[in-house]
Amino acid sequence: MIYRIRHITRYEYQKPVSQCFNKAHLLPRSTNTQRCLERKVSISPNADWQREHKDYFGNNYCYFMLQEPHRSLEIDITSRIDVKPSQPEGSLDLGCSVAEATARMVEAADEATLMAREFLLDSAMIRANDDLRDYAKASFKPDRSLLASVREITQRIFEDFTYDPEFSTIATPLDEVLKHRRGVCQDFAHLAIGCLRSLGFPARYVSGYLETLPPPGQEKLVGADASHAWFAVYSPGDGWFEFDPTNNNMPSGQHIVTAWGRDYEDVAPLRGVIFDGGGKQTLDVSVDVARV
Numbered sequence: 001m002i003y004r005i006r007h008i009t010r011y012e013y014q015k016p017v018s019q020c021f022n023k024a025h026l027l028p029r030s031t032n033t034q035r036c037l038e039r040k041v042s043i044s045p046n047a048d049w050q051r052e053h054k055d056y057f058g059n060n061y062c063y064f065m066l067q068e069p070h071r072s073l074e075i076d077i078t079s080r081i082d083v084k085p086s087q088p089e090g091s092l093d094l095g096c097s098v099a100e101a102t103a104r105m106v107e108a109a110d111e112a113t114l115m116a117r118e119f120l121l122d123s124a125m126i127r128a129n130d131d132l133r134d135y136a137k138a139s140f141k142p143d144r145s146l147l148a149s150v151r152e153i154t155q156r157i158f159e160d161f162t163y164d165p166e167f168s169t170i171a172t173p174l175d176e177v178l179k180h181r182r183g184v185c186q187d188f189a190h191l192a193i194g195c196l197r198s199l200g201f202p203a204r205y206v207s208g209y210l211e212t213l214p215p216p217g218q219e220k221l222v223g224a225d226a227s228h229a230w231f232a233v234y235s236p237g238d239g240w241f242e243f244d245p246t247n248n249n250m251p252s253g254q255h256i257v258t259a260w261g262r263d264y265e266d267v268a269p270l271r272g273v274i275f276d277g278g279g280k281q282t283l284d285v286s287v288d289v290a291r292v
Contacts, residue, residue, distance in 0.1 A: 002037070002082050002292040003256060005209055007227070007285075009075045009270055014279030016069040022272030025259045026077045027052065027060035028208070033086040034257060039079040045070050059259035059267060069277075075270065080292065085253035092147040095238040099142040102200055104236035116234040119202035123262035126190050128198040131178060136195035146201065147241055150233050151250070153195055157188050158248035170264060185246040186264050189229040192245050193263065202234040204260050206242060207267045211254040211289045225287040227269060232260065256289065 007026055030036050041062050043050065050064040066073070096104065104113065105120070122128060139152040160181055167182040174190055177183045183191070189205055196203040210228040230244040230251060242251045259267040 018276035116202040125263040133198035157245040188245040
């Protein structure tokens with residue numbers, strides 16, 4: 001399946017901004033299951049300097065700066081992505097067991113496992129703790145498949161937590177999400193990652209897009225889509241597997257990856273600084289994910 005993705009971010013400032021510097025993680029990456037066919041970045045007003053780079057995790061990002069006064073800023077990114085289905089749902093009683101995965105994470109010396117170990121460490125927005133471990137441990141029996149266990153905790157988060165965009169911001173602490181059992185996709189991805197790291201399993205945060213389809217007989221609204229977040233877990237000897245606790249599934253075909261990192265902080269869609277002005281500002285984001 002080929003998708004066309006358009007992501008438009010608009011800022012309106014109360015007072016003119018003299019200059020700004022920005023970093024955008026909005027350029028989909030190529031992976032084993034998707035290939036970026038083309039992408040176009042348009043910035044208005046025109047950027048005085050603009051470059052594309054890869055970060056530590058191999059994600060593509062765009063860095064740009066404006067050095068002329070401006071009252072608005074628009075970043076318009078259009079991509080065409082070829083996505084092939086993967087990870088079909090079904091029995092996950094395969095791969096190493098929970099006990100085997102725990103031992104291999106300590107003993108294995110292959111490159112993939114050594115590289116995965118950095119995703120065991122605490123990050124800016126996710127810290128392993130006893131509360132997360134206690135919530136998750138019922139799903140992780142020593143002789144059970146690690147992947148089947150992760151699939152169960154994915155389902156539990158889906159069933160135990162309420163999707164509530166009014167409850168949290170990206171700065172809401174993870175312990176508040178666990179306490180009130182509410183949040184959005186970023187919170188649920190962080191929660192699952194925190195559970196897995198607390199048990200000794202590497203997990204990473206994945207940002208991207210999810211194709212949404214309108215109800216039967218209705219047209220899809222322009223700009224109705226949104227960025228999305230899920231997580232991936234590393235199974236020693238088997239590789240990385242993705243899970244989406246917001247939708248209780250394993251991404252396959254309709255999830256488009258933009259970037260991955262330790263948590264949201266590593267792959268925030270847009271971040272930067274402005275100088276001399278701005279005042280009150282408004283933000284408007286429009287996302288369209290369409291099959292070509």
